[in-house]
C-alpha cells in the first residue's frame with residue numbers, strides 16, 4: 377500500500393566545483409543528496425578553473441538532477457518548489473544551475489526559490505534527524521567565506537554577521553597552505569589527514585589578533601611560506617607532517633578563539649572547514665553538521681529554500697545570479 381504523498385523541494389547547487397541536486401521534504405528529511413565533485417578535473421591546475429567548472433556543470437547537471445529525483449523516488453510532478461543557489465559563487469557556474477532550475481520550474485509551473493549559498497550552509501543544521509532550533513552562534517567557514525553569525529531565526533534575514541575575514545577565508549588558508557606544502561587540491565582534507573602524523577607544537581605559527589570578532593589568515597600563510605622556503609626538498613619531506621599539524625593548529629585556534637569570544641548559549645559550525653577533525657574535537661560542545669553536509673551539497677540549499685520566499689511561476693525568468701554578496 378502506498379503511503380501519503382510526501383511533498384518535496386528539489387535543491388540545485390552549482391556555485392563552485394560541485395554539481396549537486398537533492399530532494400528534501402518540508403519537514404527537513406533528506407530523500408536524496410547527490411554530489412558530483414569536479415575535484416579531479418581541477419587538481420592538475422591546483423585550484424578551480426572557472427570556465428572548466430561551468431562546462432563540466434553543463435555536462436553533469438541533467439544526470440545529477442535525474443539521479444536525485446530517482447533516488448528520492450519523487451517524480452517531478454510531486455515537487456512543490458525548486459530551490460537554487462543564485463550566489464555568491466562563480467557566475468558562469470551559478471548560471472548553469474539557475475538556468476536548469478528555471479527551465480524545470482517553468483516547464484512544470486512550479487515556484488522557484490532563490491537561495492543564498494551562505495544561508496544554505498547554515499540551513500545544513502536544519503535537516504533531520506539533527507534539526508537545531510535557533511538561536512545559536514554559528515561559525516561558517518568554507519573555501520570562500522569565514523563568517524561569525526548570530527542566528528536568531530531560520531531565515532537569512534534573521535542572521536546577523538558578527539565578524540568576517542579581513543583577507544583569506546579559512547578554507548582558502550587551508551588550500552593555500554596545502555599548496556605550499558606540495559599537497560594536492562583541495563588541500564583542507566589533505567592537511568587534516570597529514571596533521572594527524574605531525575607535532576602541532578613543532579612550529580609556533582602566529583594567530584592574528586585583529587580587533588573585534590574579525591579574522592585574518594594572510595600573516596599565517598606568509599609565516600608558512602617562510603618556513604617552507606628555508607627547507608631543502610628532503611627536509612620538507614621530513615617536516616611536512618609537523619608543518620601541516622602546526623599550521624592547522626594555528627587556523628583552528630583562531631577559529632575557536634573567535635567563536636568562543638562571540639559567546640552565546642549554543643555554538644554551531646558549518647561549511648567545508650567544519651569537516652576538520654581538529655576543529656570538531658576542539659569544540660566538543662558545538663553542534664556540527666554531518667561531514668557530507670559540511671562541504672557543498674544541495675540538501676542544504678533545499679533546506680534553506682524551506683525558509684525563503686518562493687517566486688511564483690513565470691515571475692523568475694529575469695532572475696540573475698550574483699558573484700559576491702550585494
Ligand code: KG4
Pocket residue numbers: 392517518519520521546547548550551562563564565568647648649650651652653670671672
Ligand atoms: O563549503 P565548501 O565545500 O565550499 C565553499 O563554499 O567554499 O568548502 C570547501 C573548503 C575548501 O577550502 C576545503 O579545503 C575545505 O573546505 N575543507 C577542509 C576540510 N574538508 C574541506 N578544511 C579543513 N579540514 C577538512 N577536513
Ligand code: ZN
Pocket residue numbers: 493497518519647648671672
Ligand atoms: Zn560552500
